[in-house]
Amino acid sequence: MSDTSLHSVAPAATRGAEPELKDYFALLKPRVMSLVVFTALVGLLVAPTPVHPFLIFTSVLFIALGGGASGALNMWWDADIDRIMRRTQKRPIPAGKVSEGEALGLGLALSGLAVMMLALSANIVAGALLAFTIFFYVVVYTMWLKRWTPQNIVIGGAAGAFPPMIGWAVATGGVSVESVLMFALIFIWTPPHFWALALFMKSDYDEAKVPMLTVTHGHDATRRHILAYTVLLAVTSLGLAFTSIGGPAYLACALVMNFRFLVGAWKIWKRDTAQAEADAYGEEKRFFKLSLWYLFAHFTALLVDAALRSFGFWGGFS
The missing domain is CATH 1.10.357.140 (UbiA prenyltransferase)
Structure with a gap:
């Protein structure tokens, strides 16, 4: 269904009281x-x-x-x-x-x-x-x-x-290698984050005719994509550690969080739909929640290393 038809057939909600x-x-x-x-x-x-x-x-x-x-x-x-x-x-x-x-x-x-x-x-x-x-x-x-x-x-x-x-x-x-890598970290993190959500919210996207990967290619293909992007994400994440804004806090964070993220993606990849449904998509939900902490932890670690450099404790790996 096209954008135009969706916009034309969707019923408008009844306007209630004045908005707050x-x-x-x-x-x-x-x-x-x-x-x-x-x-x-x-x-x-x-x-x-x-x-x-x-x-x-x-x-x-x-x-x-x-x-x-x-x-x-x-x-x-x-x-x-x-x-x-x-x-x-x-x-x-x-x-x-x-x-x-x-x-x-x-x-x-x-x-x-x-x-x-x-x-x-x-x-x-x-x-x-x-x-x-x-x-x-x-x-x-x-x-x-x-x-x-x-x-x-x-x-x-x-x-x-x-x-x-x-x-x-x-x-x-301006723009630099460091800022591009921060961009890349979020850019590559986004697909596995949302695909994990889509795995246990598939009916929503299906009913709304949104061509999410789970709808067009199925759960098995989505799981393979999550694993592939998680591997790519780990490489990107570790690369940022060896720039001028990286440091020991960020490197430690990247190693720990990427290990956990890779394990989570591996567990999702090994499952089939029957196993996921029997578990009420528990692994997928845990991976989604971990993805929220993943990004927060990486950017917090960048702040910690910036503070270490400002006090003269660390000059960075670059």
Whole structure:
């Protein structure tokens, strides 16, 4: 089913009482925004160029607003399938708390404000990267890839990987090997993270006609892809340890977390659908939860090594 037909047949939710502030805040996808803020802040703080605390605060604020704007525009466009999927039915638009027009207006207004203010307060490169991130997430991923190809989350994952590059650009005014590798870490982490979720939420994507890999190629193929991407992720993760922002804390974290991640991916790969269903997809759910800690641990370790260098305890591996 095409985007147009989905948008035309999905019933609109009945508008209830006047929306509250929390309903508009929910449009910004605060959980996703927290990841955007955290990784952008790390990219900014581990950069070699010191940044004034006020600029750090304002830059992270505008990056957060840009991430929130992307979320609002995503919910505006995906309102039809959000009404179908159990996981998203309580979002503000399908729940009838906020109209699609309000979500569109909020998303566009915040996008313009965030990009303009980041470019003016930090630099043009950071502002341009933020603008491209919003465009990529809303147009390339949400409007095009998500409903067209099972590689949607692979290519679309780039949108969530840009924040540390933006933070780095705020501090340095450019792009470097370190910022590209931080991007790559999130980019390659995204597919196994979401495919694990899709394994135990397959019916949602199936009913909404979203061509997630579990729907188009089945569970066995998805498990093989998770293992392959986890191996690639381990290599990328360890490579970052040997750059100017790496150090003993990050290397130790990468070794431990990648070992656990590889073991989890291996366990998922060895299972078949009958075993997974008998276990209520326990291994898949554990892998998904571990994936959340995986990214947080890696970026926290980068901060620890940056602190060690600032106090003269460590100069880095590079």
